[in-house]
Amino acid sequence: MKTALVGFMGAGKTSGAQTLGPGAVDVDAVIEQRSGRPVAEIFAAQGESAFRELEERTTLELLDDPTVRAVALGGGALQSQRIRDALGGVRVILLDIDAEQAWQRVGAGRDDARPLARDREQFERLHAARRPLYEALADVIVPASCSLRLGEILAAVEDVTPGEARVLWATAESGEYPVVIGAGLVGERAFWPRALSGRRVVVSDYNAAGLYAQAFEPALASIRIMPGEQSKTLAHAEIVWTEMVRHGVTRTDVVVALGGGVVGDLAGFCAAAYQRGMRFVQVPTTLVAQVDSAYGGKTGVDLAEAKNYVGAFHQPSAVLVDPQTLTTLAPEELAAGYAEVVKTGLLAGGALWDRIRGGAPANDLQVITGCALTKLRIVAQDEHDTGPRQLLNLGHTIGHAIETVTGYARYRHGEAVALGLLAALRLSGAEDLREEVSELLAGAGLPLSLDPQVSVEEVIRATARDKKRVGEGPVPFVLCPAPGRALFGQVVAPEELRAAVEELRA
Ligand SMILES: NC(=O)c1ccc[n+]([C@@H]2O[C@H](COP(=O)([O-])OP(=O)(O)OC[C@H]3O[C@@H](n4cnc5c(N)ncnc54)[C@H](O)[C@@H]3O)[C@@H](O)[C@H]2O)c1
Numbered sequence: 249m250k251t252a253l254v255g256f257m258g259a260g261k262t263s264g265a266q267t268l269g270p271g272a273v274d275v276d277a278v279i280e281q282r283s284g285r286p287v288a289e290i291f292a293a294q295g296e297s298a299f300r301e302l303e304e305r306t307t308l309e310l311l312d313d314p315t316v317r318a319v320a321l322g323g324g325a326l327q328s329q330r331i332r333d334a335l336g337g338v339r340v341i342l343l344d345i346d347a348e349q350a351w352q353r354v355g356a357g358r359d360d361a362r363p364l365a366r367d368r369e370q371f372e373r374l375h376a377a378r379r380p381l382y383e384a385l386a387d388v389i390v391p392a393s394c395s396l397r398l399g400e401i402l403a404a405v406e407d408v409t410p411g412e413a414r415v416l417w418a419t420a421e422s423g424e425y426p427v428v429i430g431a432g433l434v435g436e437r438a439f440w441p442r443a444l445s446g447r448r449v450v451v452s453d454y455n456a457a458g459l460y461a462q463a464f465e466p467a468l469a470s471i472r473i474m475p476g477e478q479s480k481t482l483a484h485a486e487i488v489w490t491e492m493v494r495h496g497v498t499r500t501d502v503v504v505a506l507g508g509g510v511v512g513d514l515a516g517f518c519a520a521a522y523q524r525g526m527r528f529v530q531v532p533t534t535l536v537a538q539v540d541s542a543y544g545g546k547t548g549v550d551l552a553e554a555k556n557y558v559g560a561f562h563q564p565s566a567v568l569v570d571p572q573t574l575t576t577l578a579p580e581e582l583a584a585g586y587a588e589v590v591k592t593g594l595l596a597g598g599a600l601w602d603r604i605r606g607g608a609p610a611n612d613l614q615v616i617t618g619c620a621l622t623k624l625r626i627v628a629q630d631e632h633d634t635g636p637r638q639l640l641n642l643g644h645t646i647g648h649a650i651e652t653v654t655g656y657a658r659y660r661h662g663e664a665v666a667l668g669l670l671a672a673l674r675l676s677g678a679e680d681l682r683e684e685v686s687e688l689l690a691g692a693g694l695p696l697s698l699d700p701q702v703s704v705e706e707v708i709r710a711t712a713r714d715k716k717r718v719g720e721g722p723v724p725f726v727l728c729p730a731p732g733r734a735l736f737g738q739v740v741a742p743e744e745l746r747a748a749v750e751e752l753r754a
Pocket of ligand 1: 581
């Protein structure tokens with residue numbers, strides 16, 4: 249199958265194409281070679297629309313040429329409907345770059361900057377307009393930082409059939425892995441990456457296992473825990489480890505974390521510590537897990553005193569996401585996941601937020617993919633939570649405190665996050681946004697007010713134990729004055745915190 253490389257200016261499409269071996273061509277380079285002039289000169293002499301026509305003709309010809317195996321497209325080529333149509337039977341790879349990085353690479357006020365990279369605001373607008381177009385068409389999305397290893401990465405995901413599933417290539421300081429997203433991926437017999445050798449050890453809860461564990465047979469062991477947050481404890485980790493020993497699990501085997509966030513966090517932690525670390529694959533089957541918890545390698549368990557207090561950073565070897573598994577999920581669980589969808593949309597802003605506020609259903613495939621991409625982009629910058637990853641805590645500082653003081657039993661994680669989001673937007677002074685978010689959360693059936701029996705004092709005290717706190721310093725909050733503009737490490741005055749929590753009780 250032919251490959252097309254798409255992406256914004258500066259993403260490294262030309263060098264990426266070169267890693268794909270002979271038969272790879274770059275449309276801009278072909279145009280320059282044939283016309284004997286640089287693209288910038290054609291732009292200046294004939295204007296953008298004449299260049300676009302030439303670009304369309306050349307791109308269509310190269311996509312049709314059987315001797316060409318890979319084509320690096322120009323950054324604006326996907327604006328052409330004819331080019332988009334011609335990509336039907338082609339594997340489309342997006343080299344993903346954010347606006348800031350792209351500006352540093354090709355714009356930044358350089359005298360020799362490309363024609364569309366001379367004005368920063370125009371550049372950012374163009375990036376915001378084109379990125380969703382690239383994302384919608386891409387079969388594989390790879391961070392631009394990996395452009396020189398593109399050939400190797402594509403070889404690792406060769407067994408994923410375009411049209412049936414998409415791949416997001418996740419990167420973090422400690423490791424990289426494919427996130428494969430496709431309806432029917434679990435099915436009767438689950439998709440399993442060819443590159444992943446080793447016997448499978450399925451760790452799941454009774455609900456998810458009853459529905460989907462069969463698809464992962466043959467497995468060396470199938471270990472089940474009781475469903476629910478109360479199973480996310482050290483005692484349960486010990487049960488899993490003991491079962492693993494009894495089944496003769498060794499370090500070269502692979503744990504399959506099949507279920508929601510509870511199973512993912514617990515099984516991932518068990519994999520991180522068993523014989524000092526073994527591989528695991530996340531197979532998220534709840535919305536919370538598909539839009540958030542399955543990515544980024546945070547694993548761990550709760551203590552009675554505080555949530556997620558003991559754990560490890562341990563990246564999965566792959567994440568397999570089948571949105572069809574959400575069809576068996578209880579409506580309240582889907583609603584709980586919607587709180588994480590709204591959180592992620594607020595962090596991303598732009599097209600993702602527009603789609604969510606426009607009423608996309610909770611389990612919309614594009615929304616799930618957009619949320620996964622948003623989280624992966626953040627984790628890629630800061631795996632260990634010392635900087636921007638803290639953004640993912642939006643709504644969680646107070647949300648986790650509510651979960652803790654109610655014994656992890658009164659509210660689902662997502663329900664507590666919904667309340668935490670409202671408090672965080674109050675602290676952000678974002679009145680209109682809080683109103684809009686309230687409506688979205690209420691529409692999904694999520695609570696907008698705190699059970700009057702919950703003590704405000706206790707919630708405030710539990711907030712002070714938030715893991716992001718350093719020493720005796722203030723608890724850092726994530727505030728979100730506007731979609732896409734969240735800030736981490738913000739200090740909140742005690743009286744403001746009290747007012748925001750009290751308001752939830754109103
Ligand atoms: N590691 C992270 O980065 C991260 C991020 C967000 C949340 N989390 C954690 O995730 C946990 C919450 O996850 P959750 O909301 O998925 O809860 P959960 O794992 O308890 O699942 C919710 C319920 O859905 C059931 N279930 C799972 N899949 C099903 C399916 N396909 N059909 C029918 N029932 C199904 C489960 O058995 C359970 O009863 C919390 O502990 C939270 O701290 C972790």
